[in-house]
Amino acid sequence: xxxxxxxxxxxxxxxxxxxxxxxxxxxxxxxxxxxxxxxxxxxxxxxxxxxxxxxxxxxxxxxxxxxxxxxxxxxxxxxxxxxxxxxxxxxxxxxxxxxxxxxxxxxxxxxxxx
Amino acid sequence: xxxxxxxxxxxxxxxxxxxxxxxxxxxxxxxxxxxxxxxxxxxxxxxxxxxxxxxxxxxxxxxxxxxxxxxxxxxxxxxxxxxxxxxxxxxxxxxxxxxxxxxxxxxxxxxx
Numbered sequence: 001x002x003x004x005x006x007x008x009x010x011x012x013x014x015x016x017x018x019x020x021x022x023x024x025x026x027x028x029x030x031x032x033x034x035x036x037x038x039x040x041x042x043x044x045x046x047x048x049x050x051x052x053x054x055x056x057x058x059x060x061x062x063x064x065x066x067x068x069x070x071x072x073x074x075x076x077x078x079x080x081x082x083x084x085x086x087x088x089x090x091x092x093x094x095x096x097x098x099x100x101x102x103x104x105x106x107x108x109x110x111x112x113x114x
Numbered sequence: 115x116x117x118x119x120x121x122x123x124x125x126x127x128x129x130x131x132x133x134x135x136x137x138x139x140x141x142x143x144x145x146x147x148x149x150x151x152x153x154x155x156x157x158x159x160x161x162x163x164x165x166x167x168x169x170x171x172x173x174x175x176x177x178x179x180x181x182x183x184x185x186x187x188x189x190x191x192x193x194x195x196x197x198x199x200x201x202x203x204x205x206x207x208x209x210x211x212x213x214x215x216x217x218x219x220x221x222x223x224x225x226x
Contacts, residue, residue, distance in 0.1 A: 041218055042120075042218050043158065043216050045216075048212075048213055091157065102160055103214065105159070106157060
């Protein structure tokens with residue numbers, strides 16, 4: 001499968017714990033995006049990378065959230081001291097820049113904070 | 115600020131009829147407008163996109179129109195089929211940020 005992959009697909013954690021998600025983009029894509037999606041809403045932009053550089057972080061992203069893409073390939077999103085409001089689907093997407101700008105999404109990681 | 119409004123939030127149409135979903139955007143410099151379809155429990159999938167240098171694009175039963183002056187764009191699905199039932203999201207790019215902002219989605223129900 002040469003599409004975007006994410007791991008894990010599901011995560012249940014207790015409030016206050018830290019969690020880390022991984023995204024593997026399409027191999028030739030240099031841009032990688034993280035989104036959060038709650039029920040009945042569209043994906044909300046969190047942050048994005050071009051190669052290993054993090055170019056923008058949303059104001060939605062509190063300092064408990066951190067993302068990395070150390071080698072310009074896969075990326076990790078860490079949430080520290082999780083809260084119940086963090087429960088959501090975390091989606092990753094990738095694209096090639098400069099190019100058609102089309103973003104291809106991964107299957108997402110569904111997080112439930114108890 | 116950066117904003118994409120989408121209407122309606124829910125739409126039910128009889129199988130075989132047409133469906134239209136409308137979106138407006140806030141940044142007059144936006145130049146890329148994709149539409150995604152998301153089935154329950156699955157990832158968003160791109161179904162069609164349009165750039166600001168054209169006013170309309172069609173792909174089989176799906177078409178998108180863009181009115182840059184009014185800052186709105188629409189998705190048209192003709193001859194709807196049961197498999198068209200899903201949530202549809204419009205999105206718009208925001209110049210300088212190279213990111214896209216999504217609307218809240220339209221849940222489309224195709225009635226038998």
